[in-house]
Amino acid sequence: MSQVFAIAGTTLGEAIRRRVLLIILMVGLAFLIIAPSLNQLTPRGERMVLIQMTLGILKITSAILAVTLTVYLLPNEVERRTIYTILSKPVQRYQFLLGKFLGSVGALTLMIGMMTLVLLVAFVIQQQSFDMNDLGPIIRSSIMLVFQMSLLAAVAMFFSTFVTPVVNFFLTGLVFVFGTLLNPIFESLGERGNQPAMQVITKIAHYAVPNFSTLDISTNAASDAGARIGGNELVYMSQGMLYALAYIGILLILAVLVFDRKEV
């Protein structure tokens, strides 16, 4: 595992120095800072609207960060020939891939953590109170966002083993949109559809594409019920995390199978 952590550490170090990622992060942070003041312009400066809006910004920024960070991870290593020196050492291809993935997850966690911290501070300033009933749901949403973005990074990592970064960018983006917006619809069609053929197709689509909406608890966080964490929510979060980890595992195994046979 020493090799995996060494590669992960280097990937993390390189990611936090990449200008394009820093620019996206800065833009995200700027939006998060000004969002609470924009909320005062809404007809009802409600807490719910504010939380949903800021968590939405956090999610979009994180998704752009995840895709931009991950699509170039492998191609850059090949283009710069760094991969040759690494693979000539006692490092298996799966260790290399795993190290790159863990490094990118580390970088994403750091960036989401930073944005969440700024969001919490902005929220406290805007609300002029430190109420854990308000802050708790935001923190829980951010934790789930880390899992959601790790899953997205795994999708991008899988595609990066056989497509170019530009194609990967669009494919991963498509999977994210599909998995966030359409997957819940397919899920319900698969269960309640009238035609058996349609039921099968929608069921396959539901299982083949990761369901990102399962990991999204921002709506719940914004509601009054989300202010208090209950046993059900803990179970829901745990199930979501397990779902993400299982999907990440499958995607990484597939990525290793492709990458193992790939000419670099």
Next chain:
Amino acid sequence: MPTAIKTEHLTKTYSTRGGKVNVVDDLSIEVEEGEIYGFLGPNGAGKTSTIKMLLGISYPTSGNAWVLGKEIGDMAIHHKISYLPEKPYYYEHMTGEEILTFYAKLFNIPPAERVAKCKMLLEKVNLAGDAGKTISQYSKGMQQRIGLAQSLLNDPVLLFLDEPTAGLDPIAHVEIRDLILQMRDEGKTVFISSHELSDVERICDRVAILNRGRVEQQGKLDDLLRGGRIEIQADGVSDAAAEKLRTDGVIVSNHSGRLIVDAPDSSGSDGFLDAIRAAGGRVISVIPRRKRLEDLFVETVTRATERLKEGSK
């Protein structure tokens, strides 16, 4: 001598729009332990592709290869070999010391030993004073030296160096060459792919010349460069007498009244000297010239290319 590298009919084929291309074609070579082996060829000859297969980074289409007695791809050999790629890139945000630490971790070297080893290698490649600078602040020569240092972290038995002196200034060039010779003195086997033929001629024990993936020449450098030419300079020889010296393979020229006879050394110098003296000429100098590697390289590649052209007609 035990064998460090052995390949048998090693072939690598790529599919292109124009059909299949053998970038390495039926390659059979043997590299003995403790020697410096020069792997030469023009651009696109298949040198780097061969090295990548030997390192297990790329997979052969057919044929077999063994490195240190084990089949290529066996992870056990990766502890005993090292590689310096052509124009290596290292993570620019890292310092020289951090780069070495990173690669040392890939070898699972324990922390205490890692620190001592990195320090020793930085001193060995004359970078101890610049260990805290980032790679982006390093010159090309310094980057090449840190590359060599990383390739020595595991105290390898066999080193693969791909164009180790390409693009370096003369001082860095000599430094790298000396380091390679030092490695041979330490008993390591060095496999060098290079275009710097003067370097190869100075340091290699044996060479192979590749063209379009095929080995066209291979053997001991001394044997391959045997059979040079002799240059005889004389004056006072009439044009008619000079003309009589001209035979197959003998170049006779006249430079401002000075006769120059350039003949293969196999034809011997005595006959020419006698003929010059008999014609009333005076011998100024007799210079035996060893064949240069550059000549052998150009001759071999040109001949192979012409043969391929004829074959495709």
